[in-house]
Amino acid sequence: MKEVLLVKNGELALKGLNRSTFEDMLVKNIKRRLLASVGKFQFTKSQSTIIAEPLDEDADFEQAVETLKKVFGIAAFSRAAIAEKDFDSIKDVALEYLGDELRQVKTFKVNAKRSDKKFPMTSPEICREVGAHLLRNIKTLSVDVHNPDITVTVEVRDKNVFIHGNQIKGAGGMPVGSAGRVALLVSGGIDSPVAGWMMAKRGLQLNAIHFAAPPYTSKRAEMKVHDLVSIVAKYSGRVNFAVVNFTEIQETIKEKCPEELFTIIMRRLMMKIAIRIAQRDGCGALVTGESLGQVASQTLGAIACTDAVSDMPVFRPLIGMDKDEIITISRKIGAFETSILPYEDCCTVFTPKHPRTRPTLELIEKAESAVDFSEMIDRAVESTRFMFVD
Amino acid sequence: MTAYLDNSATTFLCEKAKKEMMNAINNYWGNPSSLHQAGIDADMLLRQSRSTVSRALKCDPDEIVFTSGGTEGNNLAVFGAAYAGRRKGNRVITTKIEHPSVLNAFRRLEEEGFDVTYIGTDSSGHLDMDALEAAVDEKTILISVMAVNNEVGTIQPIEQLKAVAKRKSSPALVHVDAVQAFGKLPLNPKKSGIDLMTVSSHKIHGPKGVGALFIKKGTKIRPVAVGGGQERDIRPGTEPMPAIAGFMGAVSELTVEKSLAEITALRDGFVEKLRNVEGVSINSPADALPYIVNLSLKGLRSETVLNLLSDMEIYVSSGSACAKGHKSHVLTAMGLKDDEIDSSLRVSLSRFTTEEELDYFIEGINRAFKVIMKR
Numbered sequence: 198m199k200e201v202l203l204v205k206n207g208e209l210a211l212k213g214l215n216r217s218t219f220e221d222m223l224v225k226n227i228k229r230r231l232l233a234s235v236g237k238f239q240f241t242k243s244q245s246t247i248i249a250e251p252l253d254e255d256a257d258f259e260q261a262v263e264t265l266k267k268v269f270g271i272a273a274f275s276r277a278a279i280a281e282k283d284f285d286s287i288k289d290v291a292l293e294y295l296g297d298e299l300r301q302v303k304t305f306k307v308n309a310k311r312s313d314k315k316f317p318m319t320s321p322e323i324c325r326e327v328g329a330h331l332l333r334n335i336k337t338l339s340v341d342v343h344n345p346d347i348t349v350t351v352e353v354r355d356k357n358v359f360i361h362g363n364q365i366k367g368a369g370g371m372p373v374g375s376a377g378r379v380a381l382l383v384s385g386g387i388d389s390p391v392a393g394w395m396m397a398k399r400g401l402q403l404n405a406i407h408f409a410a411p412p413y414t415s416k417r418a419e420m421k422v423h424d425l426v427s428i429v430a431k432y433s434g435r436v437n438f439a440v441v442n443f444t445e446i447q448e449t450i451k452e453k454c455p456e457e458l459f460t461i462i463m464r465r466l467m468m469k470i471a472i473r474i475a476q477r478d479g480c481g482a483l484v485t486g487e488s489l490g491q492v493a494s495q496t497l498g499a500i501a502c503t504d505a506v507s508d509m510p511v512f513r514p515l516i517g518m519d520k521d522e523i524i525t526i527s528r529k530i531g532a533f534e535t536s537i538l539p540y541e542d543c544c545t546v547f548t549p550k551h552p553r554t555r556p557t558l559e560l561i562e563k564a565e566s567a568v569d570f571s572e573m574i575d576r577a578v579e580s581t582r583f584m585f586v587d
Numbered sequence: 588m589t590a591y592l593d594n595s596a597t598t599f600l601c602e603k604a605k606k607e608m609m610n611a612i613n614n615y616w617g618n619p620s621s622l623h624q625a626g627i628d629a630d631m632l633l634r635q636s637r638s639t640v641s642r643a644l645k646c647d648p649d650e651i652v653f654t655s656g657g658t659e660g661n662n663l664a665v666f667g668a669a670y671a672g673r674r675k676g677n678r679v680i681t682t683k684i685e686h687p688s689v690l691n692a693f694r695r696l697e698e699e700g701f702d703v704t705y706i707g708t709d710s711s712g713h714l715d716m717d718a719l720e721a722a723v724d725e726k727t728i729l730i731s732v733m734a735v736n737n738e739v740g741t742i743q744p745i746e747q748l749k750a751v752a753k754r755k756s757s758p759a760l761v762h763v764d765a766v767q768a769f770g771k772l773p774l775n776p777k778k779s780g781i782d783l784m785t786v787s788s789h790k791i792h793g794p795k796g797v798g799a800l801f802i803k804k805g806t807k808i809r810p811v812a813v814g815g816g817q818e819r820d821i822r823p824g825t826e827p828m829p830a831i832a833g834f835m836g837a838v839s840e841l842t843v844e845k846s847l848a849e850i851t852a853l854r855d856g857f858v859e860k861l862r863n864v865e866g867v868s869i870n871s872p873a874d875a876l877p878y879i880v881n882l883s884l885k886g887l888r889s890e891t892v893l894n895l896l897s898d899m900e901i902y903v904s905s906g907s908a909c910a911k912g913h914k915s916h917v918l919t920a921m922g923l924k925d926d927e928i929d930s931s932l933r934v935s936l937s938r939f940t941t942e943e944e945l946d947y948f949i950e951g952i953n954r955a956f957k958v959i960m961k962r
Contacts, residue, residue: 257645259645259775259777259778260645297746297750300747300750301749301750301753302755303754304752337754359853415622416624416627417622417627420627531649534649534819540622
C-alpha cells in the first residue's frame with residue numbers, strides 16, 4: 198500500500214502575496230529534514246495541502262512522522278494511504294490501512310471530502326458506506342459522530358483518494374528562515390535552549406554563541422551545550438555554533454572590577470562580543486534566555502545596563518515567563534534532562550556573593566573604564582571556534 | 588566437522604564484535620562518567636553504542652538502557668513496571684511459556700501479593716488471546732509476553748497487546764522479552780505499542796554480559812538497583828565499555844530482513860529432509876521463527892541423543908539450556924505427550940549456519956536411531 202504525508206500549513210494562509218514564498222520555504226525545510234532522517238521525498242502542492250511522497254517504497258514513516266512533528270510552519274499533518282478512485286478500492290484500503298488502529302479503540306466516525314465533484318458518490322454516501330464496511334469487519338467498533346476516538350477521513354481529489362486517521366498536531370509557528378537569522382546566547386542552562394526554540398518557531402534561523410572559560414569550565418560543559426544546541430537543531434534545522442574563549446576577560450574582570458558588579462560587567466562584555474560575531478555572520482538580532490527578576494543580572498536595572506551596549510535588537514522571549522513555564526517547554530522539546538546535568542559554566546564560575554541588583558549605568562561604566570577591554574574583545578572574537586550542529 | 592546448532596543458547600563472537608571489544612579494551616578504558624578526556628572518550632563510545640542499538644529498535648538513543656543481559660533486562664522490566672504501577676492496580680499478566688527470568692520474576696510478585704495470571708497457549712504455542720482478553724481489567728498494570736518462544740520458536744502477536752489493554756481500559760504497561768527475536772525479526776516497539784522490550788547481545792554474535800532494555804519515553808519504572816546515576820539512574824553501575832562496544836559491533840552487522848529470508852529457505856529445506864527420516868516429528872509450528880526447529884525423535888531419550896551427537900561435535904539442546912534436567916514447561920503447556928517431550932531436541936540456527944551443518948545433523952540423528960534403536 199502506498200503512503201504519503203499530507204501537510205497542512207498553519208499561519209501561512211494569512212500571509213497574502215507572500216504565501217507562496219513561505220510555502221516554498223516550508224517545502225524546502227521539510228524536504229531537507231526528511232532527507233536527513235528518512236530519505237528522499239517528492240512534493241506537490243494542492244489546495245493548501247503539501248503532499249509528500251517517498252521515492253523509496255520502504256521509507257520509514259514512523260521516523261518521518263517524528264521528523265515532521267518538529268518542523269515549524271506545520272499546523273497539522275496526516276499520514277495517509279492512497280486508494281484508487283473507485284469505491285471498492287476505498288473501502289479495502291480503509292480497512293487494511295486503519296484496521297489495526299481501529300481495533301485498539303472503541304468509537305469512530307467517517308468524514309469525507311470530495312473536491313472532485315465528478316466522483317459518482319456524494320460525501321454522505323461515502324461516509325455511510327465506508328462506515329458500514331468498517332463496522333462489519335471490526336466487531337468491537339461503534340460509531341460516535343460527536344466525540345470519536347478516531348475520525349477516518351476520505352479525501353477524494355483529482356488524481357487519487359487519500360485515506361487517513363486522526364490528524365497529527367504539528368509544531369505550529371512559521372517556517373524557519375522566513376523571518377531572518379539571529380544569534381542565540383547559549384549557556385548550559387534550562388532557559389537559553391527554550392529561548393532559541395521559541396524564536397525558531399517564529400521563523401528565525403539560529404546561530405548560537407557560547408562562552409567557555411577553560412580551565413574553569415570543562416570540556417564536558419561544552420559538550421553539554423553542544424548537545425543542547427543539537428536538541429534545538431532538531432526543530433530549527435542546522436545551527437552555526439560558535440564557542441568563544443572568555444577566560445582572559447573573566448580573569449581580568451575578577452581582578453580589576455568591583456566584585457558586586459562582576460556579573461553585570463561580564464554580561465555587557467559578552468554582549469559586545471556576541472554583537473561582533475552576530476554582525477559578521479549576518480544576524481539581525483541577539484536572543485537571550487533572560488526572564489525578568491530570575492537572578493540578579495536579570496532585574497530591570499541590570500537588563501538596562503546590558504542593553505546599553507547593544508546596537509542591535511535583543512529578543513528575550515522568556516522575559517515574562519515563570520521558571521515552571523520555561524521548564525514545561527524544556528521538557529516538551531526534550532532538553533530538560535540535558536540542561537540539568539551538573540557542570541560549571543562560565544556564568545557560575547566567579548559569581549559574586551552579593552551581586553548588585555540595581556546597578557546604574559553610570560556606576561557600571563565607571564567601573565569598566567578602569568580597564569581597556571577592546572584588545573581582549575578582539576582576541577576573543579578572533580579565537581572563536583565554529584562548528585555546524587545538526 | 589563441527590555443527591554448532593545451539594545458537595538460541597548462545598553464539599560465537601563475530602569478528603566485528605571482537606574488533607570493537609579490543610578497541611574499547613585498548614583505547615577506551617576510561618570511566619564514561621569521568622570529567623577528563625579519558626572519560627569523555629569512553630563516553631563518546633558509549634553514545635555511539637547507544638545510538639547504534641537504538642537504530643536497530645527504531646527508537647531514540649535515550650530510550651535505550653544498557654543492562655547485563657536478558658535476565659537483568661527482564662527482571663528490571665517486570666519488577667520495575669510492577670512496583671511503579673502499584674498505585675494503579677495489583678494485577679499482572681504473563682504467559683505460561685516465558686523464559687524463567689520472566690516467569691520467576693512473576694512468581695516472586697505473586698509471593699509479594701500481586702494478583703498474577705498466567706495465560707496458556709494452544710498446541711502450536713500461540714498465546715490464547717481470548718484468555719488474555721478475559722484476564723485484562725482496569726486494575727491490570729503489566730502484560731509481559733515474549734516475542735518468540737525460546738524452545739519452539741512460536742512468534743507471539745506482540746503488536747496486539749496494547750490494543751487489548753486499551754479496549755479493557757487498562758493502564759497496563761506492555762513488556763516484551765525479545766531476546767530470541769532481536770536481530771532475527773524486524774522489531775519496532777514504538778509502532779507496536781510496546782513500552783518495554785528486552786534484548787541481549789550474546790544471541791546475535793555479541794559478547795555475553797550485556798544487553799539492553801528499551802523503555803519508551805515517558806514510561807515510569809522503579810529501578811531494581813540503586814547507585815551512582817549511570818543509565819539515567821535506571822540501571823546504575825560503571826558501564827562495561829568492552830562489552831557494550833562489542834554489542835554495538837554485533838548490532839551493526841545485523842541484516843535482519845535479508846537473513847530472515849535466507850534462513851527461511853535454509854529451514855524449509857532442512858525440515859523437508861527431516862520429514863524423510865522415520866520417527867522424526869516437528870514440534871515447531873510452520874509459522875515459527877525459522878531460526879528455531881524443535882523436534883521429537885520417537886523412542887529416543889533426548890539426553891542420550893545429545894551425548895551421542897556431542898561426540899560427533901554436533902551441538903544442540905534438549906528443551907531449553909536454561910532448564911537442564913527439567914521437563915519442558917513450554918512443551919507441556921503446548922499439550923505434548925510425555926514421551927514426545929522426553930525425546931525433544933532444539934536445533935537453533937544463526938545467520939552463519941550452513942546447509943552442510945544441517946545435513947551433518949541429519950546424519951547424526953540417523954546414526955542415533957541406528958546405534959540406539961539397533962535399526
